[in-house]
Amino acid sequence: MTESAAILTKTEAEGARRPGLLRRLRYLEPSNLLWILLIAALLFLVAVPIGKLLIVSFEKQGSGDFTFANYATAYGRVRYLEALGNSLMLGGLSALLAVVFAVPLAWAVSRTDMPGKGLTWAMVMGAFIMPPYLGAVGWILLAGPNSGFINQAWTWLTGLQAPLVNVYSFFGLALVISLHSFPLIFIFVKSALDLISSEMEDAANILGAGTWTTTRKVTLPLVWPAVLGGIIVVFLETVALFGTPAIIGIPARINVVTTQLWQFFEYPVRVEVAAAYAMPLLLITIGMIAVQKLLLARKGFVSQTGKGGERRPIRLGRWRWVVLGYCGFVGLLAVLMPLAVLLQASFAKAWGRGLSWDNLTLGNYGYLLFRHEMALPSIWNTLWFSAASATAAVVIAVLVAYIVARKLVPFGSVLSFLAMAPFVIPGIVMAIGFYAAYAAPPIALYGTALIIILAFTARFLPIAFANSAAAVRAVHPEMEEAARILGGGRLLTVRRITAPLIIRSLIGGWLIVFIVASRELSAAVFLVGPRTRTMSVLLYDLSEAGNFEVLAAFGGLLLAITLILVAIGMKLAGRDFMLRRS
Amino acid sequence: MQGISRRGLLASAAIIGSGGAVARAAAQELPSHERELYEAARREGEITWYSGQQSAETSEAVGRAFGERYPGVHVNVVRSTSQVAFQRLSQDMRAGVAQCDVFSSTDYSHSTFLKRQGRLMAYRPQNAAGLIEVAREAGDPDGHFHVFYIGVHLISRHTGQVPEGEAPKSWTDLLDPKWRDKLAVGHPGYSGAIGSWALLMRKLYGWDYFTRLEKNRPQIGRSSIDPVTILSAGERQIGVAVPSATALLAISRGNPQALIYPADGTVVVPSPSCIPKDAPHPNAAKLFMEFATGPEYFRVTRRYFSESLRGDVPPPEGAKPLDSIKLIVPTPQEVETGVTEVKEQWRDTFGI
Numbered sequence: 001m002t003e004s005a006a007i008l009t010k011t012e013a014e015g016a017r018r019p020g021l022l023r024r025l026r027y028l029e030p031s032n033l034l035w036i037l038l039i040a041a042l043l044f045l046v047a048v049p050i051g052k053l054l055i056v057s058f059e060k061q062g063s064g065d066f067t068f069a070n071y072a073t074a075y076g077r078v079r080y081l082e083a084l085g086n087s088l089m090l091g092g093l094s095a096l097l098a099v100v101f102a103v104p105l106a107w108a109v110s111r112t113d114m115p116g117k118g119l120t121w122a123m124v125m126g127a128f129i130m131p132p133y134l135g136a137v138g139w140i141l142l143a144g145p146n147s148g149f150i151n152q153a154w155t156w157l158t159g160l161q162a163p164l165v166n167v168y169s170f171f172g173l174a175l176v177i178s179l180h181s182f183p184l185i186f187i188f189v190k191s192a193l194d195l196i197s198s199e200m201e202d203a204a205n206i207l208g209a210g211t212w213t214t215t216r217k218v219t220l221p222l223v224w225p226a227v228l229g230g231i232i233v234v235f236l237e238t239v240a241l242f243g244t245p246a247i248i249g250i251p252a253r254i255n256v257v258t259t260q261l262w263q264f265f266e267y268p269v270r271v272e273v274a275a276a277y278a279m280p281l282l283l284i285t286i287g288m289i290a291v292q293k294l295l296l297a298r299k300g301f302v303s304q305t306g307k308g309g310e311r312r313p314i315r316l317g318r319w320r321w322v323v324l325g326y327c328g329f330v331g332l333l334a335v336l337m338p339l340a341v342l343l344q345a346s347f348a349k350a351w352g353r354g355l356s357w358d359n360l361t362l363g364n365y366g367y368l369l370f371r372h373e374m375a376l377p378s379i380w381n382t383l384w385f386s387a388a389s390a391t392a393a394v395v396i397a398v399l400v401a402y403i404v405a406r407k408l409v410p411f412g413s414v415l416s417f418l419a420m421a422p423f424v425i426p427g428i429v430m431a432i433g434f435y436a437a438y439a440a441p442p443i444a445l446y447g448t449a450l451i452i453i454l455a456f457t458a459r460f461l462p463i464a465f466a467n468s469a470a471a472v473r474a475v476h477p478e479m480e481e482a483a484r485i486l487g488g489g490r491l492l493t494v495r496r497i498t499a500p501l502i503i504r505s506l507i508g509g510w511l512i513v514f515i516v517a518s519r520e521l522s523a524a525v526f527l528v529g530p531r532t533r534t535m536s537v538l539l540y541d542l543s544e545a546g547n548f549e550v551l552a553a554f555g556g557l558l559l560a561i562t563l564i565l566v567a568i569g570m571k572l573a574g575r576d577f578m579l580r581r582s
Numbered sequence: 583m584q585g586i587s588r589r590g591l592l593a594s595a596a597i598i599g600s601g602g603a604v605a606r607a608a609a610q611e612l613p614s615h616e617r618e619l620y621e622a623a624r625r626e627g628e629i630t631w632y633s634g635q636q637s638a639e640t641s642e643a644v645g646r647a648f649g650e651r652y653p654g655v656h657v658n659v660v661r662s663t664s665q666v667a668f669q670r671l672s673q674d675m676r677a678g679v680a681q682c683d684v685f686s687s688t689d690y691s692h693s694t695f696l697k698r699q700g701r702l703m704a705y706r707p708q709n710a711a712g713l714i715e716v717a718r719e720a721g722d723p724d725g726h727f728h729v730f731y732i733g734v735h736l737i738s739r740h741t742g743q744v745p746e747g748e749a750p751k752s753w754t755d756l757l758d759p760k761w762r763d764k765l766a767v768g769h770p771g772y773s774g775a776i777g778s779w780a781l782l783m784r785k786l787y788g789w790d791y792f793t794r795l796e797k798n799r800p801q802i803g804r805s806s807i808d809p810v811t812i813l814s815a816g817e818r819q820i821g822v823a824v825p826s827a828t829a830l831l832a833i834s835r836g837n838p839q840a841l842i843y844p845a846d847g848t849v850v851v852p853s854p855s856c857i858p859k860d861a862p863h864p865n866a867a868k869l870f871m872e873f874a875t876g877p878e879y880f881r882v883t884r885r886y887f888s889e890s891l892r893g894d895v896p897p898p899e900g901a902k903p904l905d906s907i908k909l910i911v912p913t914p915q916e917v918e919t920g921v922t923e924v925k926e927q928w929r930d931t932f933g934i
Binding site: 148255359549 | 638661666681771802818832
């Protein structure tokens with residue numbers, strides 16, 4: 001609610017408090033203490049749970065003796081290897097589709113005079129806020145081969161019986177996933193585009209390049225790090241996703257890593273084998289970060305130089321309607337169509353009876369709001385867990401990103417690896433790691449809110465980190481050096497120079513983490529206790545109860561609440577979050 | 583925290599508002615064996631119930647009804663899937679934290695495993711004598727676990743698309759090629775009930791049943807409940823091995839579905855409940871066992887379309903009494919050894 005405001009006032013409050021402390025600690029290299037603290041936090045959040053998993057993967061069940069047998073079991077069957085291959089292909093295809101959706105939208109909203117920008121923003125936010133699980137249900141209703149609205153309309157129009165689209169296919173699965181993950185790339189790319197001044201484009205224009213060539217040769221290459229970061233995040237998120245592959249992939253007979261992992265958690269639970277099976281995913285993460293380094297090496301992406309610069313929208317002329325049409329198309333696919341069918345279900349007495357006046361009811365909402373024991377507490381839990389996790393993740397991420405970018409400590413790449421690693425650990429495995437490491441005494445976080453907040457913080461640290469790293473990379477060290485030369489300490493420089501330059505990106509990052517945490521299912525489902533149930537877990541429970549009308553209504557509530565909070569957050573974070581500087 | 587105080591408030595409101603005298607009178611009217619336990623349970627004040635059996639809504643209603651019948655003893659309902667509930671309990675045990683008083687799951691092997699490990703308290707609820715035969719026999723002869731919930735799994739049809747005359751009458755009817763691309767079913771890897779159903783089909787007709795079923799390309803979901811939703815949407819027309827309670831709930835809301843009790847036997851999956859040896863509130867746990875095998879429990883759960891396992895409580899609206907139809911039931915041993923095999927065979931046959 002007011003969390004984003006709290007961030008702002010906190011930094012101000014700190015600004016007032018810190019100087020006294022700084023004077024005293026000036027000669028003790030205060031920044032170093034902070035770095036040590038940070039490393040400890042990363043170890044606690046990431047290294048220990050993952051390390052525990054690594055150890056477990058070499059342990060024999062029961063006795064704890066050293067063994068390689070778990071790896072032999074995990075990779076001893078073709079079916080298991082196929083699942084791994086499917087996940088990698090799915091991640092690749094989803095990331096590709098997400099780029100196709102996100103980059104044109106981000107460019108249109110950030111750089112052009114396209115009308116309806118606010119609406120496009122709202123669409124992207126909507127796609128992002130909607131839990132993928134809920135979106136998948138919506139798409140089953142739209143594109144089910146027999147009953148889907150799209151296919152029924154197609155049959156009605158053409159008389160053909162064969163379905164036009166089939167959600168139960170590899171492409172259908174990738175499309176549904178990308179429709180709910182493209183906002184990640186959109187937000188990364190848009191905030192990067194916002195920082196580029198028109199002068200660079202002007203230079204290309206003066207030399208004879210048209211709008212299209214300029215965009216292709218100058219603008220987009222400048223935001224390449226943001227695109228790449230986004231691709232990696234979407235790829236990793238897809239590989240770790242459980243809900244959508246389970247609800248669409250199983251009927252499509254597509255086995256992926258997460259559904260395979262679930263099998264290792266069946267009775268008798270083989271945590272050891274699951275841990276062994278999850279290990280190569282870590283290698284992939286390392287590989288992707290290496291590739292990213294290679295691709296970005298020896299090129300300059302600095303767009304913020306402290307030398308001023310003006311930003312003007314590109315005039316699209318007639319083309320702006322074409323661009324707007326594309327934005328509308330994406331919005332239709334990602335939000336309007338699935339939302340329409342879900343809303344219909346949420347106001348229906350019986351979903352199977354379709355649209356008619358006597359089938360309309362508010363009863364599903366009334367039941368959740370006034371008679372359901374857990375609906376309201378779960379909403380409150382979700383809000384404050386998500387806010388706390390987002391705050392913790394952003395604070396840690398920006399500090400790590402800064403250390404790594406400015407090479408303040410040796411082995412900085414280890415820190416960035418630690419910050420990126422959690423994303424590729426499927427939520428359920430991450431939860432097991434947390435459970436194994438921290439549930440039992442002496443730490444005994446079992447059933448507490450803290451264990452969920454910590455797990456969310458760790459799980460979404462990579463989003464906050466990718467976001468912060470891109471923001472920090474765009475700030476040229478010259479500006480900090482100027483402050484240092486004039487006698488400012490490291491922390492003072494960060495506070496006065498760097499922080500104000502990147503605060504917008506950070507608020508964006510905070511909102512992203514808040515939203516993904518509020519819809520998180522796979523880790524939460526394992527860590528919730530009797531009093532710490534979240535909305536996504538309740539949604540999942542409702543789906544098990546076969547009461548689809550109430551499920552849709554709860555999804556509607558979830559969307560409404562998150563939308564309101566995001567709107568308030570944006571308002572409090574300042575107009576400049578959405579509008580360009582004039 | 584919030585939940586407790588609110589429920590506490592409700593409980594006290596029930597005592598003060600709806601007449602403390604009534605509640606007290608109700609407590610006085612308890613049978614003597616319940617009254618003794620209630621006295622002891624009131625000193626313990628609460629019980630924690632890990633359950634994967636009923637829906638969350640039904641479980642909460644059971645908890646409330648218990649609190650109304652035995653004022654001062656509060657039920658913390660920890661509802662999840664059976665597998666998660668079992669993992670939670672295993673983690674508790676490994677960590678040496680005793681939190682659970684009653685453990686209920688849909689998987690026999692959980693209770694037999696705990697019994698073999700010597701983790702369970704033996705207790706024979708007197709009210710269990712009133713249960714129907716299937717439920718009594720499914721319980722542990724040594725009294726370590728009891729059955730007060732069973733899953734009843736049968737066939738359902740979309741009434742708009744499949745008229746009664748054309749509907750399948752038995753499990754083997756589903757192999758008819760006319761049902762190609764029309765069936766929907768859960769997955770034994772996700773649903774213990776589907777595992778038990780597959781086990782019984784294998785026992786009756788051999789694994790060949792499934793290689794022939796695959797020729798009809800059933801749509802495979804996860805939970806045994808999935809076909810109910812798929813039928814409501816009109817995506818498929820025949821639900822295979824759907825739970826009666828969920829189907830009846832969907833029907834009661836007006837969804838166009840109807841139940842078919844297969845001629846070759848309705849599948850019954852007994853789901854055991856037990857008390858861990860180190861339960862922190864042992865008397866309250868025993869009282870809960872009495873409650874859950876007594877008539878009041880089934881009067882509450884039948885409102886949510888769960889089957890009644892007592893002769894003195896009628897079946898839920900729209901369901902046939904269980905003693906009037908042919909039932910097929912797996913034994914605990916079959917479930918414990920067979921379900922793992924069936925899961926592997928399933929994955930080989932269906933490729934998922």
